[in-house]
Amino acid sequence: MNKEEFFERIKGQMIISCQAIPGEPLYVEEKSVMYLMARAAKMAGTPAIRTSSIRDVAAIKEETGLPVIGLVKIQYPGFEGYITPTMKEVDELAAVGSDVIALDCTLRKRGDGKTVNEFMTEVRQKYPDAILMADISNYEEGINAWKLGMDIVGTTMSGYTEDSPKTDGPDYELVRRLAETVDVPVIGEGKIHYPDQAVKMLDAGAFAIVVGGAITRPLEIANRFMAAVKNR
Numbered sequence: 204m205n206k207e208e209f210f211e212r213i214k215g216q217m218i219i220s221c222q223a224i225p226g227e228p229l230y231v232e233e234k235s236v237m238y239l240m241a242r243a244a245k246m247a248g249t250p251a252i253r254t255s256s257i258r259d260v261a262a263i264k265e266e267t268g269l270p271v272i273g274l275v276k277i278q279y280p281g282f283e284g285y286i287t288p289t290m291k292e293v294d295e296l297a298a299v300g301s302d303v304i305a306l307d308c309t310l311r312k313r314g315d316g317k318t319v320n321e322f323m324t325e326v327r328q329k330y331p332d333a334i335l336m337a338d339i340s341n342y343e344e345g346i347n348a349w350k351l352g353m354d355i356v357g358t359t360m361s362g363y364t365e366d367s368p369k370t371d372g373p374d375y376e377l378v379r380r381l382a383e384t385v386d387v388p389v390i391g392e393g394k395i396h397y398p399d400q401a402v403k404m405l406d407a408g409a410f411a412i413v414v415g416g417a418i419t420r421p422l423e424i425a426n427r428f429m430a431a432v433k434n435r
């Protein structure tokens with residue numbers, strides 16, 4: 204799917220993220236089960252799925268036939284970012300046919316001595332036609348990623364870095380500021396827990412949104428209910 208088709212498909216829509224990594228209740232060692240979450244997401248009408256790991260990208264593409272925003276979560280020593288941190292993961296995602304490749308584009312420390320700008324430039328040179336989604340945590344990083352030619356800017360990392368606000372909810376302000384400035388789609392992602400927040404994120408200027416845990420992480424959902432009941 205080319206970039207224009209993908210953008211047309213997701214415009215104003217909610218992409219559902221279906222992810223489980225080792226240690227999470229829905230991670231099963233022997234085989235991917237996240238394709239079942241993706242099946243439900245497709246039934247609900249999502250235009251695309253975001254997922255992590257090569258096996259889940261493959262399983263979800265096969266199950267749903269939907270375009271996938273793929274990433275690989277891996278923590279290397281010396282790296283603060285863990286979303287598709289090196290070319291190895293980019294190569295694997297490209298090889299498995301990930302329609303979009305999401306990567307950490309925060310300005311945090313990389314353990315390979317490269318700056319994030321050097322890395323982004325290398326990825327773009329190697330994959331000139333790939334649709335690249337920059338996962339960032341603040342305005343400066345979003346502008347930086349856009350200037351370096353990333354195709355999509357996502358607020359994924361807001362709330363998870365030193366240089367972003369520690370809040371329980373979505374970063375509407377970041378979406379609003381980025382959408383006013385950049386001429387590529389801004390995806391509102393991260394901590395959208397309720398339908399009214401999803402709508403508010405789109406109203407803030409998000410081209411599309413990604414919702415994950417509130418739909419596909421049962422432990423997160425159960426914890427939220429438990430806390431509310433406990434604090435009654």
Ligand SMILES: CC(=O)N[C@H](C=O)[C@@H](O)[C@H](O)[C@H](O)COP(=O)(O)O
Pocket residue numbers: 220222274359360363392393394395413414415416417
């Ligand atoms: C910070 C980080 O590692 N975010 C990951 C990125 O892919 C996922 O674990 C999130 O589920 C995704 O961003 C969607 O966000 P939320 O699950 O809050 O709707």
